[in-house]
Amino acid sequence: MRVIGLMSGTSHDGIDAVGADIVLRDTTIQVRLVGHLSRPYPDELRSELIAALPPGAIDMATVCRLDTAIGQTFADAAIAAMYEFFGGTADLVASHGQTVYHWVSDGAVRGTLQLGQPAWIAERTGLSVVSDFRARDIAACGQGAPLVGLFDLLWLAGRSERATALNIGGIANVTVTGDKPVAFDTGPGNALIDAAVELCTGGVEHLDRAGERAARGDIDTDLLETLLAEPYYRAPTPKTTGKELFNRAYLERVLDGHAASADDIVATVTALTAHTIADALAPLRPTEVIASGGGIRNPTLMAMLGAYLGPTKVRTSDELGIPSAAKEATAFAVLGFLTAHGLAGNHRACTGAGRAAVLGSITPGAAGFTLPTAPITVPLRLTLAG
Template identity: 35%
Template structure:
């Protein structure tokens, strides 16, 4: 009896720097990485999505069109991965597609989260059953709908006698806290690359600050950093989650209107802001003599962020997840492949202690491919 099954995870994060796909084999809870591929997102589509994310006026026609275009983009990304990996669609049990988040508001009188990317198109165009809409069941149970990856981190990284914190630095930074004999904790710490990417794009016309070269030209401005650290979200207790609807360029520019700084100084300060908001949270969970901070996502390739985290967390071993055998660029796509496997097996995939949901649930909606 064949227990090993093949899954594809698809992730387009808040940075919107491309579509990450990962092909994995899963046998029980053991996951084996097979191949990955990054598929570009057209700049015109990214800009339209950004306009929605930061609250510019939109309409149902625009939302519907973006949903359609993203469905085709994600399907094309999966088909490109299949070709790259020389894998047949018939060999894949299911796709786990996160979708593109355009708004996430888990609090208030009408909590909701919205991810676009029509899974009917994905299933039809790839010929593979597709699991999507992972977050809303958790929210229906009173949870934040995020973060969902701590359950996956728990399945692949086990603490021994010391804390292991898995940090994903995408557009938003989130942490999964794994401590011996304690429940998993996980939440969004605040901005990851999002503000730095937006500032870099505005002043250099580049999608991100490669090797932190822009930031390294500037000097840290303490007054700006102090004001940034006053953001109320940072003081909230977990469970909590956030996104581009809060941390965006208009939010930043409103604060910068009270300062007169060079563009490199702002970039350097934003880099410090990301590192400090992460470190301030991580240090709260130190247990044992050899705590580890395992970093994945685009921020793991930013030498200044990694250096500052090592300085701010001097008692921790700070390293990319690559050192533990999991490619830092593929972690989230692999996580959604794992979430798809959990849904197909009708197994719980949220952690109520992380999201605040009232009970465990198998997350995601299944869209069948037409045979």
Template identity: 50%
Template sequence: MRVLGMISGTSHDGIDVGLVDFDPDYAGGTLAGVVEYTAVLPYPSELRARLVRALPPAAVTLAEVCELDTLIGQSFAEAAGTAIERAGPVDLIVSHGQTVFHWVEGPRARGTLQIGAPAWIAERTGTPVLSDVRVRDITAGGHGAPLVCLLDVLLLAGYPGTAAVLNVGGIANMTLVRGPDDPLAYDIGPGNALIDAVIAGRGLNACGFDRDGRIAASGTVDERLLAVLLDDPFYRLPAPKSTGKELFHAAYVEEAMAKAGTRPADADLVATLTELTVRTVARAVRAAGAGLLVVSGGGCHNPVLMDGLRRACAGVTVAFSDDYGAPADAKEAIAFALIGWHTAHGLPGTVPSGTGARGPRVLGSLTPGSGPLVLPAPLREPPRALTLTGEVPARGEEDDRRRADRFTGGR
């Protein structure tokens, strides 16, 4: 079964695409998948600017939400159409869409909103679309995040100790795979969110992020500000927990500087926010006693952040998700393709100990394609492990992998 997964994460910079051909003869045990195509497609600059202006804590009208829902849906439709033109037809498309609000009160998630109307994708491709994949977990008492936990658990099923699987996007989230014990997954805190907010807000780089960590590398950490940032109550909440740009945004940085009574230069501020991510992640990894840290997401390309993690996690083996068959820039898209495969076969797509839900749930809502909606025969047993294959480019092989578009095998 060929499933195309798509997501725009909390960096709000574009659409990650991953096409996986899952073994049609799966009969229990280990599921095999071939990653046939991945791409990272940036939003048009005007659309991204408009989206960012609408995000919390900004006030926004329903008219603007409606228009963004359509425009983002059309962007996802174009991304799906391009993937199919280049890699061939697919059986199912899974569109996570774009998160614009994640409603959390203390330890509980109350709701979540992803936009990007799936009907545009179905109309463009003629393929059924699974969308709205988070909210069912929230109705069962979970956080609806991090759903990538399902992929992490299956990919690292053979690791004998405790593995920490980290995604550094706008928000940093981590799955702890602990052998036969229940896994644990949660949002750690701001991955790139605060760094990107400062860089975009102060016009420090036209690309909107700290390319290659150059700005952070030129600055010095402000320890007084860092202490205030590390004291946020969110870090003391028990896992599982979730967060987003509803908390970690540009105004949050301004408030922290005012509380600390310091106003560092631009490079020093970026260095401090980068160190915040390093320390919060390293603290979580050390507390878990992990022997392996597997990293994915945009933060992979920031050498200041990665070098900081290696230093702070001394004695822990640090690897990239590429080593496990999931290209770091497309891992979340691949995770949603996997969730789609589960839903199509009537299997839960959640790990309750990872989201905090009362139990596992089959995820998403289906929009039919151009023909009758026909699903595979239900399966009784979910996979206990996953192997992914496909050619993964060597790190550094591309000029800018955050804007890459590539086949990794394919037809």
């Protein structure tokens, strides 16, 4: 199948789209990544989206407008990918949508909400769309995240005993391979770094470009100790979190009573991300960490992470054939392919679900959609074709 994968993560900066040619041969999924593009959200839409996120409060009219506008923007990205990578046609779109709320209570996930109405994508592209991936895993008593866990386990099958995939987006998550695989959110990735920059610049700047502020600053050990006292870091796995917890209001509360310069604050929350990733991985003893996501473009963060991880080798997904910015969109393209073939897209050890489940909802395209007539071979590994 020629699949377009669409993803917008917890940094809410825009949409990543990939074109992937996917085939299942025996027990191996073969993926040829045809191309990758990114489309930023229009400024007005991004501002309205960010204002709607926790701890903001919005009405249902705003939810409706956002669902429509995000769906239309995802449709634009899908059309661009369809023409750029496949000459104007494809077989399927897999759309993650935009997470606006992940409902966690007492360590259990009760629900999740991704906006980006798939009907707009199906109508404008004429293709069937798989969307709303997370809800079925949650209904099966899972965390609904990290859903890239199954992709990571297939992709890293056959590598060293404890190879680990790390994604540093707004939230950081890991998948650790081995006899007893595990996947979970370690805590903030870029979320508190971005919040610190916005707070310290009065909203003029939104991110620490190339880690320059963190590089200029000094780590405030007292502030770091306060930040590390957050109970989430000691919660058992599997576990997930989001900007419902790690947001600007959270940082403002923690900073109350701490006197530190702007650059020192940014340096300290950057150290927090590196520290909490390394702390989470320490008992799992990974042999290598393969990183992706926007955080790898922050050299200060990556240097701190390398120092905290010690002798564990840190490399990027680019070295293994997947551009870091395209990793999650590629994963959801594969999850959409699995859904279209009636195959489970979650892994019980990664999300804590009670069973493996076929994920998502299908919005038929112009030609309709034919469900598979019988189960096919369950994949055991994933390879990348040149």
